[in-house]
Amino acid sequence: MTESLISEGARVVVNYHTSKQQADVLANKYPKQVFAYQADVTNKEQVQALFLAVKEHFGSAITSIVNNALVNFKFNGDLRPKIEDLSAEIMTQQFDGAVLAALNTTQAALNDMKQANFGRIVNIGTNLVQNPVVPYHDYTVAKSALLAFTRTSAQDLGQYGINVNMLSGGLLQTTDASQSTPSFVFDLIASSTPLQRVITPAEFASAIMMFLSPYSRAVTGQNLIVDGGLVKG
Numbered sequence: 001m002t003e004s005l006i007s008e009g010a011r012v013v014v015n016y017h018t019s020k021q022q023a024d025v026l027a028n029k030y031p032k033q034v035f036a037y038q039a040d041v042t043n044k045e046q047v048q049a050l051f052l053a054v055k056e057h058f059g060s061a062i063t064s065i066v067n068n069a070l071v072n073f074k075f076n077g078d079l080r081p082k083i084e085d086l087s088a089e090i091m092t093q094q095f096d097g098a099v100l101a102a103l104n105t106t107q108a109a110l111n112d113m114k115q116a117n118f119g120r121i122v123n124i125g126t127n128l129v130q131n132p133v134v135p136y137h138d139y140t141v142a143k144s145a146l147l148a149f150t151r152t153s154a155q156d157l158g159q160y161g162i163n164v165n166m167l168s169g170g171l172l173q174t175t176d177a178s179q180s181t182p183s184f185v186f187d188l189i190a191s192s193t194p195l196q197r198v199i200t201p202a203e204f205a206s207a208i209m210m211f212l213s214p215y216s217r218a219v220t221g222q223n224l225i226v227d228g229g230l231v232k233g
Contacts, residue, residue: 001066001205002026006033008209013054013062015039017069041069041101044108051108061112064212065105067146068124071097075171077134077185086137094142099149106153119162122211123150125223127170127231143168147223154221163220165211169204170227194229 005012014036016023023036035057039046055061071093081090102123113119125147128140147166154164171189190197207226210216225231 004205042096044104047104047108064120066122067102069101094138098142098146114160117161121164123166125166125168127168127227131231151221166223168225
């Protein structure tokens with residue numbers, strides 16, 4: 001996604017938690033467009049510090065946010081917590097990484113977005129909410145809550161020119177979280193999808209670009225499923 005934004009001339013903040021090396025590579029490659037910063041998005045104070053640092057670095061406020069944090073999660077159905085294994089700690093970890101993180105970034109950007117009468121917030125969800133073919137309970141429940149938060153936020157913030165939407169992907173080939181997914185799962189998904197292939201991160205990023213662009217200025221509170229047509233609506 002960062003490469004897609006850079007190609008359009010955007011200035012991009014790459015926030016990372018542990019992936020310092022990858023973030024620094026982008027910042028060094030595109031020093032005028034990329035600002036790398038480390039912050040735990042579940043920590044409100046760290047998120048506020050991030051937004052202040054961005055304003056100082058670029059001389060302007062953040063106007064668009066993509067909430068795509070994923071906390072300690074791998075898509076491996078064999079290792080997932082079963083119902084009998086779930087705990088408040090397991091459920092809360094994913095809720096914090098999805099909903100609390102989105103709340104923190106939204107609140108940190110809100111005053112500047114209100115002043116500009118403009119904002120774009122894109123929350124990243126999952127098609128497992130509509131089709132829980134693998135019951136990743138903690139992850140899917142958290143993303144379901146994020147979908148609700150997307151819609152309530154859109155209702156609340158539209159008066160300020162702020163659009164809030166969700167993009168829900170299927171299993172992408174390949175990301176850090178899907179590296180542990182067995183190859184036969186990708187083959188099964190491909191055979192079940194109208195496009196007969198698994199969607200790539202670059203293709204998913206293209207859909208994110210649509211929600212960040214002027215072409216979506218009348219679209220808010222929506223959930224667009226980007227999985228090659230596997231899940232309908």
